[in-house]
Amino acid sequence: EVRLVQSGAEVKKPGESLQISCQASGYSFTTYWIGWVRQMPGKGLEWMGTIFTGDSDVRYSPAFQGQVTMSVDRSISTAYLQWSGLKVSDTAMYFCARGEDTALDWGQGTLVIVSA
Amino acid sequence: EIVLTQSPGTLSLSPGERATLSCRASHSVSSSYFGWFQQRPGQAPRLLLYGTSSRAPGTSDRFSGSGSGTDFTLTISRLEPEDFAVYYCHQYGSSPLTFGGGTKVEIK
Numbered sequence: 001e002v003r004l005v006q007s008g009a010e011v012k013k014p015g016e017s018l019q020i021s022c023q024a025s026g027y028s029f030t031t032y033w034i035g036w037v038r039q040m041p042g043k044g045l046e047w048m049g050t051i052f053t054g055d056s057d058v059r060y061s062p063a064f065q066g067q068v069t070m071s072v073d074r075s076i077s078t079a080y081l082q083w084s085g086l087k088v089s090d091t092a093m094y095f096c097a098r099g100e101d102t103a104l105d106w107g108q109g110t111l112v113i114v115s116a
Numbered sequence: 117e118i119v120l121t122q123s124p125g126t127l128s129l130s131p132g133e134r135a136t137l138s139c140r141a142s143h144s145v146s147s148s149y150f151g152w153f154q155q156r157p158g159q160a161p162r163l164l165l166y167g168t169s170s171r172a173p174g175t176s177d178r179f180s181g182s183g184s185g186t187d188f189t190l191t192i193s194r195l196e197p198e199d200f201a202v203y204y205c206h207q208y209g210s211s212p213l214t215f216g217g218g219t220k221v222e223i224k
Contacts, residue, residue, distance in 0.1 A: 035213070037161075044204065044215060044216070044217045044218045045153070045155075045161060045204055045206075045215040045218075046215065047212060047213040047214060047215065049212075050213070059211060059212075061212035061213070062117070062212060063212075095160055095161070097161075099208075101149060101166070101208055102149075102151050102163060102166045102206065102208045103153075103161075103163060103206075103208075104163060104172070105163075106160040106161055106162070107160065108160055109160055
């Protein structure tokens with residue numbers, strides 16, 4: 001069974017750093033990319049970018065370029081999404097998804113709350 | 117960037133009725149790289165259709181997709197209680213990947 005298990009909810013202050021994770025199981029990790037999707041409260045889905053797990057090549061959507069960093073640790077089949085200086089506007093649910101063309105399977109989401 | 121515009125924003129229907137959801141793209145999208153997701157409250161999105169009309173595993177045959185170029189449609193033939201949710205169209209043939217704003221199908 002394919003599973004993408006994301007790390008738990010986080011409450012942070014503006015300016016703090018954060019890394020959330022997405023641990024994959026049930027398939028060959030490096031065969032599929034991992035994408036990250038943001039969903040702000042009450043809003044729709046936004047594709048943040050895609051990391052190709054075989055070579056760690058990353059394609060960021062323009063709106064997120066320079067705002068976040070995506071990485072993987074192939075040894076533990078885990079993808080990461082990182083911020084170096086959070087903003088209140090980063091408050092959202094973040095989903096990881098795996099895919100070949102489209103997003104086949106999704107994690108349960110990680111809620112990030114940024115508040116002073 | 118390809119902008120996807122979904123209509124209507126909200127669709128109020130009764131169980132058993134037919135639902136027709138539309139998605140219009142700002143530029144032509146290859147039908148091979150167009151799909152639909154369903155998101156129920158408090159849940160992650162779930163892939164429904166890919167390649168415009170191919171059902172993902174576990175997708176009921178009540179769901180069908182059609183379209184080409186800039187105009188695509190998701191049809192739900194007879195609404196079941198579990199179908200009341202938000203639906204997003206998605207193109208994955210052009211970078212950056214994009215989603216439509218969503219159509220909420222609610223119980224009338």
